Every structure is written in C-alpha cells, then in structure tokens.
Amino acid sequence: MAHAMLSTDRLPEEVNTLISTEAEGNPFFVEEILKTLLESGVLRRSDRQYTLSRAAEDIVIPDTVQDVIMARIDRLDEVTKKTLQFASVIGRHFSRRLLDHIPDLRGQSAAALEQLRALEFIHERSRFHEPAYTFTHALTCEVAYGSLLVHRRKELHHVIGTAIERHYADRLAEQYEVLAYHFSKEPAPAPRGPALGRVVDPSRTGSMSGIFPLAFRVFS
Secondary structure: OHHHHHOOOOOOHHHHHHHHHHHOOOHHHHHHHHHHHHHOOOEEEEOOEEEEOOOHHHOOOOOOHHHHHHHHHHOOOHHHHHHHHHHHHHOOEEEHHHHOOOHHHOOOHHHHHHHHHHOOOEEEEEOOOOOEEEEOOHHHHHHHHHOOOHHHHHHHHHHHHHHHHHHOHHHHHHHHHHHHHHHHHOOOOOOOOOEEEOOOOOOOOOOHHHHOOOOEEEOO
C-alpha cells in the first residue's frame, strides 16, 4: 500500500515495519503517516529511492490518526494553519470568498490555500462562480475544527453567518440550512429568563436575523 502511494518499488524496511505496526492496515492512517514522515524530513526521496534521515528507533509516530493529522497541522506556518482552521468552521466544503471575510485572513488566503492544496489537506472543487474547495478527508476538517478554542469557534460562526447574509442576499433561501447552523453556534447572551426559540418573521426579508435565525435567545 505504501509503495503504491509513493510510486516506488522499494522502501526502507524500517518504514515498512513502522507503518505495519502503527497503521494496522488502515489506508488513511498509512497515508497520513507517510505524509508526516515526508513533511518532517524523516523520509527523503532521491530519484525513485527513499531513505531515512534518522534511526528508526528515534522516529515517534502519534498513536491515533487524529494525532497524526494534528501534528501535520501544527507544522504549518501560522497563516496557513489559521486558514485551515477557519475553513473548518465554514464546513468541509467552503469558498475563498467567505474565508476572505474573516479579518485575520484578508489578503492572505490565496497563497495559504495553494499551500494546503499542495499538501493535500484540501482540493479545489470548482472555479465556475468562485474559487471553492473541499477538505480531502472529513476527519481532517473535524481535527482542524476541534483545535480551535470554543469561544473562537463561536466568534467565527458569527462572522461567517453574517458574511453569508451579505453575499447571498439575493438567494438567501438557498442558505437557510447553512445559516441556521452557523447562527446556532454563535455566542449567546447571558441568561435572563426562560429560553424561547426565535421564530420566523416573514415580513422581514432583508436579513437572516429576521427571517430564519434558529439560535436560541433568552428573554426577560
């Protein structure tokens, strides 16, 4: 399996043993271990041959595939890492337009997305209307999302929901489900009484905050 992924006939025997021991036949785990070894410089390629840059006993592989993914994310530069994390808040499928409305990323997402695509964290999905991308694996999206602090995730959900309102105002009905998800995750006000679900007000069509916010509010 590893040989096919790297398009080579031979790998150091230590690598074969390491992968067999750690991945236990899980193709995704094999893939992430190989990427980790390559990106960290432990496994190096010269022509069609691969060699190890350190002794096998000095190589440490995290115990779970989630930990391997997180280790890969942690090796990214700051902007690229934030781009991946913020994209995970949008969801497995996301557009560059929405990313560019997050203040921390303005003017920086294009290069970061290209780097993430080269590293196979994401792949490009469509360019018909706007640059759009998909996380290569759903688990990568989940790990990136889980690496953000809860209060930061809530802030980002609010920013993303507001951006969707603004940019899809002419076809907002198509975004109701997505908006409901983001607004249900945004920061909530402090409790002041019995919780009541917010209801749809069909007379207000200019904003999701009037049409279809599903986040719960608390009224006195």
